[in-house]
Amino acid sequence: MWRSSQRGRDEVTCIACGDSVARSEAREYDKFGDRWDREGKEFEHLCKPCDRERCHQPRGNLERLLEDVESAAAGRDRDAFLATYLELAERADSVEER
Ligand SMILES: [Zn+2]
Known part of the structure; x- marks a missing residue:
């Protein structure tokens, strides 16, 4: 599935702060806790600063x-x-x- 975006290539939105980050710079966040079962799933993303914060505050x-x-x-x-x-x-x- 390919969605066109005015912002160009592969950008994702951080679910914590709402920033747009390049997909390659983002961390995948799977709310089901299973990153390996990718079929039919859409991943959410966190930018690196938010991901770091998340790890420090479980x-x-x-x-x-x-x-x-x-x-x-x-x-x-x-x-x-x-x-x-x-x-x-x-x-x-x-x-x-x-
Ligand atoms: Zn963020």
Whole structure:
């Protein structure tokens, strides 16, 4: 399938910041998590800066972490919440091997 584009050759749009980047400069982002099964799929793209940011901030972990913090610091004040957050975040960082 070939779509014509006024902007010329192979440009894709970063799904995070909306910038147009050359396809060769972009990272493919497959929301199904399986880059190797390409049949009938359309990939989304991230520019390199956004891709880098994404790797540093795994959102899935953050949400799980916040749930843990909420239950650990339940009924306590904001300082306790933040202290618990930092403690658990540090622990999660040191455990995670990737
Ligand atoms: Zn971007």
